[in-house]
Amino acid sequence: MGIFDKFANLTDRYAELRKLGRDPFAVKIEKILSATQAVIEGRDVLLAGTNNYLGLTFNDQCVEAASEAVLQQGTGTTGSRVANGTYATHSQLEQRLAEFLDSRSAIVFSTGYQANLGTIAGLAGPDDYVLIDADCHASIYDACRLCGATIIRFRHNSPTDLNKRLSRLDPAANKLIAVEGLYSMLGDIAPLADFVKVKDAHENAYLIVDEAHSLGVFGDTGKGVAEDAGVLKGVDFIVGTFSKSLGSIGGFCVSDHPEFDMMRVFSRPYMFTASLAPSNAATALAALQEIDANPELRTTLWRNAHNLHDGIAAAGLSLGAAPSPVVAVKMPSIEVAAYAWNLMLDQGVYVNLAVPPGTPNSLSLLRVSVSAAHSDEQIETIVKAFEVVAHELGVHPDQQRGLKVSAGD
């Protein structure tokens, strides 16, 4: 048996998906024009699947900060912070993140994926338990594998199920609970205040919240879902990424625990990788400044999110959750989802195709991420494209009304 034979099933399914049109997992962006537009297949396409929630990738201050950093500090650090040194920009960013999230200290990682890997694998060991929400991101699952702890999965967004499972464990054992703020597939948010209560009711339990999709988006000052729920201080570790609302790349973890900085010498994903490029760190610093200085970015984002959510719902399509900057449109099967995804791109709108096993409850989804940079006209264009999809699927209310009239005749 060859080394690739085990992928035969997956290879077949991937081939079937490609038969329905384009390759949804290899879309080539020939030229990026702005935070919301690109050239794909030789024509202008509206981007509605970027995670660029605040639309900062072309923000003047962020571009200037990145350019200046390249000119002043070079293109890369060429080594890890432990072996090759910490740049002043890394320290500035860590200090700024700690201030922004009102925490004692912050550690920066080279990607958001590594932030979860480095934090969870750094914190938990073979004698500990990690309890993860069933819908957690792959980086949290991978972190669990790396740390060697006993991994227990609890029902998505269920503090009751978490409580039950915690009660079965040895009170003396360390228990790390991992959840996300905003879930990236369905766009639903975690009941963080209830999770904090459950955590507080058990000895030696710690809560880690991944705010990858919610930083800069939720909360009065953009700190995330924990701020929005009023439990920022009830969370032990907040993880986040620079590659979404901050328009850069990299990740971080902040904490009030005084021993937290020891992670720098025992978290392997922190130690054994090259540190963040100065331009990426400088971009993140500038983006944090923009979040502070321009709260209207969040106002616009949420207005766009509501308009898009309401427009798609009015077209008769079924949505994954209440309005949020992630709008998930449920499709009846993988095949229909792939067909609809192609139809959206035919109309010049790029969204994400999300299919099992990458989705919760084996759902097939067209996933849209809203941006503060989307204009009202662009939101309308996305809604109109979904109306065409709804008509094709025969679920548009106009068609339903027509059917009722016919049935009545």
Place this chain on the structure above:
Amino acid sequence: MNTVDELALHKITALLQPFNTRNIKISPETNITADLDIDSVAVMDMIMEVEEDYEISFPVNNLLEIKKVGDLLDAIGALRQSDALLQANAG
């Protein structure tokens, strides 16, 4: 097979039925991922239902060892036994 195993087999068979697209007879010898049309996440979701019934938590770490329905039955039995021991010791 004792009564508990039979009940568990019955429960697992019902949970796996939606994925039994080739309509095979599900037995302890059934290979969960090879014989059924089920992905890794759906397997974990199915196990969550079993956990609820038996009030156990099945470590995700051990999932790789579960190939056949019989492996799952054995794991449920072992977990129930260790939980009972833990409770007896605590009492």
